[in-house]
Each structure stands twice: as structure tokens, then as C-alpha cells.
Amino acid sequence: MxxxxxxxxxxxxxxxxxxxxxxxxxxxxxxxxxxxELYRDTPGHDPREVEQxxxxxxxxxxxxxxxxxxxxxxxxxxxxxxxTVLFSPHLxxxxxxxxxxxxxxxxxxxxVSNDADAAAWAEFRFGAGVGQDRLVCxxxxxxIGGGIVIDGRIERxxxxxxxxxxxxxxxxxGHRCECGNRGCWEQYASGNAVGREARExxxxxxxxxxxxxxxxxxxxxxxxxxxxxALARExxxxxxxxxxxxxxxxGLGLANLAAALDPGMxxxxxxxxxxxxxxxGPARSAFNRNLTGRGFRPAAPIERAAxxxxxxxxxxxxxxxxxxxx
Numbered sequence: 546m547x548x549x550x551x552x553x554x555x556x557x558x559x560x561x562x563x564x565x566x567x568x569x570x571x572x573x574x575x576x577x578x579x580x581x582e583l584y585r586d587t588p589g590h591d592p593r594e595v596e597q598x599x600x601x602x603x604x605x606x607x608x609x610x611x612x613x614x615x616x617x618x619x620x621x622x623x624x625x626x627x628x629t630v631l632f633s634p635h636l637x638x639x640x641x642x643x644x645x646x647x648x649x650x651x652x653x654x655x656x657v658s659n660d661a662d663a664a665a666w667a668e669f670r671f672g673a674g675v676g677q678d679r680l681v682c683x684x685x686x687x688x689i690g691g692g693i694v695i696d697g698r699i700e701r702x703x704x705x706x707x708x709x710x711x712x713x714x715x716x717x718x719g720h721r722c723e724c725g726n727r728g729c730w731e732q733y734a735s736g737n738a739v740g741r742e743a744r745e746x747x748x749x750x751x752x753x754x755x756x757x758x759x760x761x762x763x764x765x766x767x768x769x770x771x772x773x774x775a776l777a778r779e780x781x782x783x784x785x786x787x788x789x790x791x792x793x794x795x796g797l798g799l800a801n802l803a804a805a806l807d808p809g810m811x812x813x814x815x816x817x818x819x820x821x822x823x824x825x826g827p828a829r830s831a832f833n834r835n836l837t838g839r840g841f842r843p844a845a846p847i848e849r850a851a852x853x854x855x856x857x858x859x860x861x862x863x864x865x866x867x868x869x870x871x
Contacts, residue, residue, distance in 0.1 A: 556575070556611075556612075556613035556614070556866060557572055557573070557574055557575075557580070557610050557611065557612050557613060558572075558573055558612060558613055558614045558615065558616060558862040558863065558865050558866040559571065559572055559573070559602075559603055559606055559607070559612050559614075559615045559616070559862060559865075560573050560615075560616045560618065560663075560857075560858040560859060560860070560861035560862030560863070560865070561599055561602060561603075561615065561616065561617050561618065561858070561861060562618045562619075562660060562663070562857040562858040562861060563587060563595070563617065563618065563619040563620075563635065563636065563660075564587060564620075564635065565587060565620075565635045566586065566587055567584055567585070567586065567587055568584065568585045568586070568587050568598055568599070568602065569582065569583075569584050569858055570582065570583050570584070570585075570599075570602035570603070570606060570858070571583070571606075571855075571858050571859075571862070572606050572609075572610045572612065572862075573858070573859050573862035573863065575866070576671070577667065577670060577671030577672075577852075577859050577863065579855060579858070579859065580610065581606060581609065581610065582858075583602050583605055583606060585598050585601070585602060587635065587636075589637075590636070590637040591637060592636070592637050592638055592641055595636055595637070595638070596643075596646055596647060596650060599615075599617065599647060599651075600647075600650050600651060603615055603651055603653075612653070613653070613654070613865075613866060614653055614654040614655070614656065614865040614866055614868065615647070615651060615653055615654070615655045615656075615862075615865055616655070616656045616657075616658065616663070616860075616861030616862045616863070616864050616865030616866075616868075617643065617647070617655065617656070617657045617658070617861055618658055618659070618660040618662075618663035618664075618857045618858070618860065618861035619633050619635070619636065619638075619657075619659070619660055620633060620634055620635055620659070620660050620661075620690070621633030621634060621635075621636070621638065621659065622659070622705065622706045623657055623658060623659055623701070623705050623706075624704075624705045625701055625702075625703070625704065625705035626705075627644060627656060627657050627658060627705075627868075628642060628643075628644045628645060628657070629641065629642050629643065629644075630643050630657065631705070631706075643655075643657050644656070644657045654865065654868060655865065656861070656864045656865035656867075656868040658699070658860075658861060658864050659690075659692070659708065660684075660690070660857045660861075661682065661684050661690030661691050661692045661708060661857075662692040662699050662701070662708065662860070662864075663692075663856070663857045663858075663859075663860030663861040663864060664682055664684055664690075664692060664814055664850070664852075664856035664857045664860055665680065665681075665682035665691070665692025665693065665694055665699070665708075665812070665860065666692065666694065666699060666860040666863060666864055667852050667855075667856040667857070667859040667860030667863065668680070668682050668812045668814070668850055668851065668852060668856060668860075669682075669694040670860070670863055671851075671852065671859065671863075672812070672850060672851035672852040672856065673810075673812045673848045673849065673850055673851040674694070674810055674812050674848075677694075677808075677809045677810045678695075678696055678697070678809060679694070679695050679696070679806075679807070679808045679809045679810075680693070680694040680808055680809065680810050680812060681693055681694075681802060681806060681808040681810070681811050681812070682694075682811075682812045682813075682814060682850070683710060683799070683811060683812070683813050683814070683815075684814045684815035685734065685735055685736060685795070685813065685814070685815035685816065685817035685818055686735065686736050686815040686816045686817065687735065687736060687737050688711045688723075688731040688735050688737065689710055689711030689730055689731040689734060689735050689798075690708070690709075690710070690711065690815070691708040691709070691710035691711070692708050693707060693708055693806065693808075699864070710730065710798070710802060711729060711730050711731030711735065712724050712726065712729045712730070712731065713729065713730050713798065713801060713802075714726060714727070714728045714729060714730075715728055715729070715730045715733060715794070715797065715798055715801070716728035716732075716733065719732060719733070720732035720733070720741075730794070730798045733791070733794040733798075734791055734794040734795040734798055735770075735817065736769075736770035736771070736774075736815070736816050736817040737770065738770075738791060738794075739769075739770035739773050739774070739787060739788070739791055739817065740768060740769045740770040740772075740773065742787055742790070742791075743757050743768045743770075743772075743773050743787060744765050744766065744768045747761075747765035747768055748765045753782075753783035753786075754768075754783070756776055756781050756783065756784070757772060757773060757776065757783070757784070760772045760775075760776060770816070770817060771816065771819075773787055773788070774788070774816075774817065774819055774820045774823075777820060777823050778819075778820070778821075778823065785823060788820050788823045788824050788827070789823075789827045790827075791817075791824060791827075792823075792824045792825065792826065792827030792828040792830075792831065793827055793828070793830075793831045794831075795813075795824065795827075795828040795831070796827065796828035796829060796830065796831025796832035796833075796834075796835065796847075797831050797832075797835050799811055799828065799832045799847065800831070800832050800835035800836045800837070803832070803836055803837070803844075803845055804836075804837040807845075808845050809845060810845055810846050810847075810848060811845055811846070811847045811848070812848055812849075812850050813825060813828075813847060813848070813849055813850060814849070814850030814852075814853070814856060815850075818849050818850060821849060825847055825849060828847060829847050832844070832847060
């Protein structure tokens with residue numbers, strides 16, 4: 546991978562990050578800088594509509610820039626080759642040959658990747674993980690996503706679905722997860738977990754929930770992880786304490802991953818990472834307490850992601866540029 550990464554600095558690429566409500570597209574140079582951006586609403590459940598939105602964005606951006614390749618980042622499972630989307634929760638892609646379809650429409654090289662993989666690659670190339678050979682990136686949002694970079698390449702596993710860290714079972718017979726299992730890590734250390742815990746306290750009329758209720762207009766169902774995070778940053782004690790609890794679960798899961806993967810660094814991104822050290826401080830403490838071989842081995846640093854919400858777009862573009870030079 547070292548040769549293509551060097552060559553990748555030569556051309557511009559378009560990165561497209563497909564979310565549940567918004568499709569973001571941008572022209573990205575070889576240093577990870579975004580030169581122009583466009584947005585569209587995410588279409589419904591017709592794969593052809595999704596393709597047409599992508600084509601429209603690429604054509605509009607290509608009118609101003611000479612573009613080498615296009616990278617697509619979306620939630621879901623991709624096959625190992627990156628040619629077929631096996632399943633995407635936001636879109637109607639089910640065993641869809643997305644790369645072939647888009648290359649025919651765009652007449653350019655197209656790379657398709659999981660959005661967490663794209664974010665991990667961006668942090669490895671241009672963000673908090675620069676200089677690391679082995680990196681694990683964790684995205685904390687609605688659930689927990691992840692990407693693994695080993696020796697300058699994304700590790701996707703044998704079937705293409707590695708990195709689903711949020712579904713390690715951390716509490717047997719615990720909270721039910723959308724995946725169908727119980728006790729998945731993302732039920733304890735994600736933005737959704739913060740919101741659920743706060744809503745349960747508010748519904749029970751707990752005195753610690755009064756600030757959350759005020760911020761949510763008195764409706765417990767409107768309390769979210771983002772509200773708790775914002776209040777914690779303003780100094781609300783109950784919010785800080787709740788993030789400490791979530792940080793403990795985060796650190797425990799990271800210790801499990803360190804035992805399996807032994808990375809040189811963990812990079813934490815996603816919306817919940819906005820809490821900064823209010824979350825990562827407790828996570829580091831729990832990680833160090835639970836790390837296998839503690840006291841006789843180095844402990845991987847746990848750092849906040851540097852590229853924020855743009856990481857997926859930047860990483861998708863750069864991965865397409867690397868693919869184009871193969």
C-alpha cells in the first residue's frame with residue numbers, strides 16, 4: 546500500500562458520505578483538504594434513486610474540478626472486494642452491485658466502503674492517527690461503528706464485515722439490541738445509550754433529571770444523548786456523572802479490543818466524542834484497569850478524532866484515489 550498512497554497525492558477525488566437523512570459530497574485533494582461541498586436529501590428506498598443522487602452530485606462537482614475518482618461511504622456491510630453492498634440499514638441496498646453500476650454511470654473508478662472504515666482511513670492519513678501503523682477507530686453515535694487500519698490498509702476480515710465492534714456482547718442477557726442479540730456494547734457506550742439512561746431517569750421523575758427535562762421542553766421522550774452532552778459541557782453534575790458511567794463501559798470494551806487486536810492507538814469519533822475528556826477520561830481509567838497484561842505492556846493511547854463529521858467524506862475520497870492507482 547505504500548506506493549499507491551504516495552501516488553494518491555497527485556489527483557483530486559470526490560468523496561460521498563451517505564447518511565440516513567443527508568448525502569454529503571466533496572472534492573478532496575491529496576492532503577485531505579475539502580475544496581468544495583454539496584448536499585442532497587437522502588432518497589427513499591429505491592436503489593436507482595440513490596444512484597441518481599450520486600450521479601447528480603458528481604456531475605455538479607466535476608463541472609468545476611478535474612476529478613480522478615469517486616469514493617462512496619455508507620453504513621452497512623460490503624463484500625471484501627468492495628464491489629457489492631450486502632446490506633445497508635439506511636438504503637435499499639441488498640446484495641447490490643453498487644461499484645459496477647456507478648462506474649457505468651460515471652465513467653470513472655469508484656470505490657465503495659463502509660462509512661466507519663472511511664472515517665478510520667481519514668484519521669490514519671490526515672487526522673489523529675497520522676504516524677500510526679496499527680489503528681482502531683471507534684465511532685460513537687446512534688450505535689458503535691469501527692474501522693481497523695493495519696500496516697497501511699483497511700482490514701475487512703475474511704467476509705468483508707470486520708469492525709462491527711458495537712455488537713460484541715459485553716453484558717450477557719443485557720439490553721436488547723437492534724441486531725437481535727442482548728447485551729451488545731453499543732447498548733451501553735453509544736449516544737443512544739446516554740439518551741436511554743437519561744429518559745429512564747426522567748420518566749421515573751428522578752431529581753437528577755430536571756435539567757434534561759427543561760432542555761427537552763418537559764417531554765422525557767425528547768431527551769437525547771446530544772442534550773446530555775451539551776449540559777455536561779456546561780457543568781451539569783448529573784450529565785457529567787452519566788457520561789462517566791458511559792465512559793466506564795467504553796473503556797471496558799476498548800480493553801477487550803486491545804486484547805484481541807493490540808493496536809497502537811484508539812481514535813474515538815462520532816457525535817458522542819463531542820463530550821471530550823468528560824467521556825474519554827473515565828474511558829481511559831477503565832481501559833487501564835481492565836487491560837490484559839497491565840503493568841507489563843504499553844497501553845495504547847485513546848485520542849479524540851481530529852476530523853469530526855467530515856472524516857467519512859475525506860476517507861471515502863482518499864480510498865478511491867488509492868484504488869484508482871492500483
